[in-house]
Amino acid sequence: MNCNCHSLDHINGILDHQDVYLDFEESDEKLTWCSGCGNYGIQKAVFRALTLENIPVKDAFFCYDIGCSGNESDKHGGNTIHGLHGRVLPLAAGAVLADHRKKVIATAGDGATFSEGINHLVHTIRNDYPVVFVLHNNENYALTTGQASSLTREGQKMNASPDGVFAAPMNACHFALSLNATFVARSFSGDVKHMTAILQQALRHNGFAFVEIMQVCPTYNKTTSQEWFLERIKYLEEQTEYDKMNIDEARKVSQDLEENITMGVLYDNPVGNFIERLPQRRDKQTTLVEEVAPHDVTKLLATFR
Amino acid sequence: MNCNCHSLDHINGILDHQDVYLDFEESDEKLTWCSGCGNYGIQKAVFRALTLENIPVKDAFFCYDIGCSGNESDKHGGNTIHGLHGRVLPLAAGAVLADHRKKVIATAGDGATFSEGINHLVHTIRNDYPVVFVLHNNENYALTTGQASSLTREGQKMNASPDGVFAAPMNACHFALSLNATFVARSFSGDVKHMTAILQQALRHNGFAFVEIMQVCPTYNKTTSQEWFLERIKYLEEQTEYDKMNIDEARKVSQDLEENITMGVLYDNPVGNFIERLPQRRDKQTTLVEEVAPHDVTKLLATFR
């Protein structure tokens, strides 16, 4: 159990690296998420985790999707791309393949991830690109004013679903596990410490780290509120027996989204990320960025003479 | 066990409805799949199943993807769209929503289904649109000359993967089952009778029927050949105990793609298809096609006065 979510190390760690932390936080513009929005906490946890992992601004690279989750992406320190709706994963994958020395953090909503971009999710998992993915799961399309996503619960009445959603919701972590993701974790926007601890582990994972944050959206999702979650959350860290490398167990504990919602690192089983498995790159020490230079093609040309 | 694959009913049925069958087969142009290609058998089975289910040409509608599977789509009887690569499922869904009296049969390759169009697969399954989907799984991109698909086996050397594929292949049926598809079946291109029987059941399914045909492609897939399959195929129909409504069992039997490859209807558990669950359509007797007419909007206008 290397979770420090119930200790003070966390805050001490931040205090030790105040400068790093402030580099991320720094902004004189006001954040404009709704009050009570879970995104505030998630953002804080991401910066804390980076700080605690001693990853300074210059070594982090942030890729944001379009949605409430991506709003405010221009109000913190760090190099970013705020890209297109649904496309953050391949963007982040391209970035990290080019410069694997950067920690690439990709952020997207449930709409982006499980509708517009689910093709990317499937294949990012399969390819195990070394990206930390933070899913802001507020169970709706918030920025477009509250339509249902694939993760909205059955029966919910939403904008454009006045009769209530009638397909069963997908389960984010379970889906990732069904594709044999190498790191799958879940946390809650209301618990900054837990999120921080989880994200730290995600940052250390060698491969694609899938982190679902169950995020409250008081404006459009009245049902699964802060209180609703607090009543249902179970921390895996409190369970001493749990084997993070057992995917079947992970699948089992991930399943319940109604009664006992399991939080923690559900699965962590690195196999060597995409770049390490790519035959022509295996032995390279440099990044693709560093390698841009005229490449002699004389030998290749010789085959056409 | 309502499979008739080892009886003579099958052929007698076809003989009884020769005219229907010939309407589908009719064409004076030569089919141009490679010799030994599994697509010949699949096409035959589709026509036989339609014939045996007494669905004449005018009541069937065929949607084809781009790939070898879709080639030859203009050499048989029936109304068709031969659409775009990867997009056959939403096309078919749109068609059946408009005219649910037609039996809509969608056909695509593994490349189309698990790469370009996997977003559609996920959501077609979730929405349970009443479409029969015939997956021609030849484990490669054949029409573009043999690149790897997501279903190509690990280690296979393919066009553009000279070192061999290094991601584990997806399992088509298992993936469909992980999304709680309501009908999942598997058959083999070398067994027309079995395919016919399976497709008949698919045609009777109320909802989305996912039918994986493991298809030989002697040109680009030398590994999983006719012989290879014949040595490994196990028919579910020979197993009297099997409960088609138990998804956990289905997931279990679907898993093995190496030693004992299970063929048959793995899962069949209709819940009422999309159209039936759509509140505003539940009580309608007509199709959307029949309803095209000026619609009086006086009442709607009144709300703006």
Place this chain on the structure above:
Amino acid sequence: MNRTSIKIAGSSGSGLVITGQMMMHALKQKGYYMNSDREYPSLIKGGYANYQVDFSVVPIHSLSEKVDLVLAVDRIGLMNSLDALKSGGIIVHDDDRHDRIPGLDAKAKAKNITMIHIPARKIAHDNGGNELMTNMVTLGLTWRILGLPYEVIAAEIEKKFKNKPKLLEIDLKCLAAGYAAEEIEHLPEIKLEHPQSVPETILVEGNTAVCLGAIHGGARAYFAYPMSPSSSILSYMAATAHQTGITVKQAEDEITVAQMTLGAMHMGTRAFCATSGGGYDLMTETVSLAAMIETPFVVVNCQRPGPATGLPTWTCQGDLDMVIGSAHGEFPRIVIGLSDPTSCFELMQHAFNLAETLQTVVIVLTEKVVCETKRTVPIFEQNTIPIKRGLVTDKDELENLEPKDRFRINESGVSKRWLPGTSPAYYFANSDEHREDGTLTEAAEEVVPIYDKRMRKAQTILQALPEPQIFGTEKDADISFVGWGSTKNVMLDVIAAAKEKGISVNYLHYDFVWPLKVEAAKQFFAENEKVCLLEGNYLGQFGTIVENGTGEKFLKKFLKYDGRQFFFEEVLRFVDAINSP
């Protein structure tokens, strides 16, 4: 033309829209014609937003640049109000500490602005109300300043909250307190003209009118993925689905949306979809397919400024070149531009008729300012545009069709179309190049004639399209304009206003933007001396099409691409500048 403009200003999510719309409904009962707009950031809450209502005793179509009164609901609203006001205007607000906003009072004075402070928050609280009800107080006060009778606005509030009697009671108290305007010295007054009668109008926004046009025109399926400013089409279609019985599906992405629409159209229903530029990009491959298989296709592109995410909640006319040029391969298509709710209602019906009879892709372009603007328009006339489908329906004919009738090579480029299953003759809708019956061909001598046929359709389309319309003097105007889409709205008001000044202005408006009816433009250039372009983008995209088509050059181009609509006064100034250089 006497017009009054009121702006309700504050932070996004603080009840601006509801307040504005209650005011509009009350004004409507009095018989005013109105136009409105909502400006807001791409955020759910916070950030400056406003809701503007312009009204008059005669129909108006545009918005004023500056308003007569700002109802500032909070400090953000107050801080933005001075710039929004005409000199001599009025601010109604509830900011106790407004004198601490640096320079505010001085600036107000310099601009001769009257600032009316009312302790609305306190009043609301005293009456048992909450934060949002302060808007009732200021609304009451505003109504008083307008010199309009209390009962009218009170009746609106009663209608709105009739199901919430408790709330209603408090609301009415707040409203009344505001209207009473006690303790306010020197209450200013805005003198209004009063309508002679209450015209038969509806107050409706463009996107709703798009829906109504489609519904009336027989559309039976709608597919969409949410995207500003198209999302309200989805909301309305879904909200009315029980009444209309229409299949409405929010799908997983725009590719799906386009494919479902095409599949449904192919089977023979009327289906459509809507999106904005980025979503349209994703649909283009399907557009190309529709063109190849000659299946009718209707898509609405609700424009907002790009590239990329751009300004998602603002307006522009920037996607014209894109919808004309995008989607691979060569094929004809039709582009229609919407301008006001009436045009939305009617042109959607034409869109379906053209798509079906000409078996073509029809792209309907609209603009955020058309989509989301509520305005008063005459009640839509129904049954004026008969449904035309161009289908073979005659029994005998159906019996005798051959497969190759479907894509038969002919002069018009439009072959027979029948619905799958209605004739013994089946056909292949083949995305591969094909023969007349849809069977694949790669033979040069077969490819050319079918390619020619598809391209010949462009001529048939051009003939089928209605001519553009001239507003204002028929010819020999002092100043002339050409445009499309929302440009029409401001031009209508400018023509009237210029006339009052003795300047004759006319305007050539294209509802059917592409392919260009070029003769009308040529004639317009021939018959008018000073022809200018008014267009909401950087490049003057339509202007270039007109110039290239006619060989003429615009005297001047007034282009705007800051996300805002053309305001009445700025165009009038442009006219003045041309008129007396």
Place this chain on the structure above:
Amino acid sequence: MNRTSIKIAGSSGSGLVITGQMMMHALKQKGYYMNSDREYPSLIKGGYANYQVDFSVVPIHSLSEKVDLVLAVDRIGLMNSLDALKSGGIIVHDDDRHDRIPGLDAKAKAKNITMIHIPARKIAHDNGGNELMTNMVTLGLTWRILGLPYEVIAAEIEKKFKNKPKLLEIDLKCLAAGYAAEEIEHLPEIKLEHPQSVPETILVEGNTAVCLGAIHGGARAYFAYPMSPSSSILSYMAATAHQTGITVKQAEDEITVAQMTLGAMHMGTRAFCATSGGGYDLMTETVSLAAMIETPFVVVNCQRPGPATGLPTWTCQGDLDMVIGSAHGEFPRIVIGLSDPTSCFELMQHAFNLAETLQTVVIVLTEKVVCETKRTVPIFEQNTIPIKRGLVTDKDELENLEPKDRFRINESGVSKRWLPGTSPAYYFANSDEHREDGTLTEAAEEVVPIYDKRMRKAQTILQALPEPQIFGTEKDADISFVGWGSTKNVMLDVIAAAKEKGISVNYLHYDFVWPLKVEAAKQFFAENEKVCLLEGNYLGQFGTIVENGTGEKFLKKFLKYDGRQFFFEEVLRFVDAINSP
């Protein structure tokens, strides 16, 4: 210019390409210049296909409409051979029952065709060979008819099969038997000119040259989804990855491909991707994003006829309007057209330099006939086009950058660019409209200057682009042409051939197709009387751009859209027709 054309014809998948390429390699050893093309259906096996090789003692760039000799490998090949031949041509075949093909002999006679039958199948069998080895027999015979020395072709075969000694032995026997041509009476002869020396050339296809150009130019990542005719780029990049160390990824779809390319470019490597029209449609939203965040982006669009699936294995120049018009929103971009392997090699390097230094999208258009055609060209010269990146790399400068330097508003529209992490100054690459440092803005007064800045880049681009090139006489030509892409190839041969006839032809070729360097075209029109267009599409897309840009009209437009390239003779006939009407 003496040229010889040979076509190997038969059903797809029957060894045509291998046979053709062995012949080409042998001809290359003799010092001939060559050009070739492969026509095949979108099927894996079956259907008529052919491989044509034209060769000469001087460089040639086009193909002949009709050939001198057809090597028919099977009945399908034989049945298609008459139409392919010049009158007086030769057919080499092995069809015992050719006399049963209705009308074949009569038609052959009428066209004065010599039919040479050789029992190749039998010979192959007698020597222990299989079906495919019959091609060795006919190849040997063909080589004999060409009067070329046996050793040269035998050496090629030896090289090819040196790792399969058993096969080689049989192959050589077959070849020898064919060459011996026993029992063939009246062996015809094709008299060839013989090269004086063996020039230093490579035999390479366009797509390979694209790869080599990119590799040489420092590209370190390639992303793709298979699609004809771009797939061979992926194959080559993957096949050479061990040598180059380049990250090559076949991704799940074209959207992914575009996004990965953009992400990689943004971090500072050189990455590119390729596709065809339908795949490009899917990339357009990403193109719009690249433009908004001003990240360089290089994409190769390998054109084939559309719309939709169209003619996937055939050629055209039909996507020009599309790549200029597609992707929502307004922004400048560069379009480059490839023509021959040398241009592929060089222009790919320019594409990267332009994309990076101007922070823009560069779309490289190529055509199936450029992609897949093997031809002899001089060995590519390396290190002639230095890598230019336009990055801030100076340590001090990097230390002192501010975030708003990234999108700073300036005259050129090109602000400073530095790689993420190389400077303490970070920046936001924001798809929302933004200020100079990338922070979001919706304020009109901030939107306009940054929009202007991005659009001003169009001027900087135009100045940076090289001028188009004139081939043939500088001015006052009898007949003139304008074109782009593969048009150049046929024009080079036509200019030479026309000159021999005493007709002076010149040709204005645009490598950099968009934005249009308009002055050069104006001057060309001014200095030449009869300017025509030669373009591989229906609309004459580039022609319209030139006409609109210059205000001039082409005398005639020769447009072709049947999936075939422009053949040498048809263009020459066009020249004749114009010259002596």
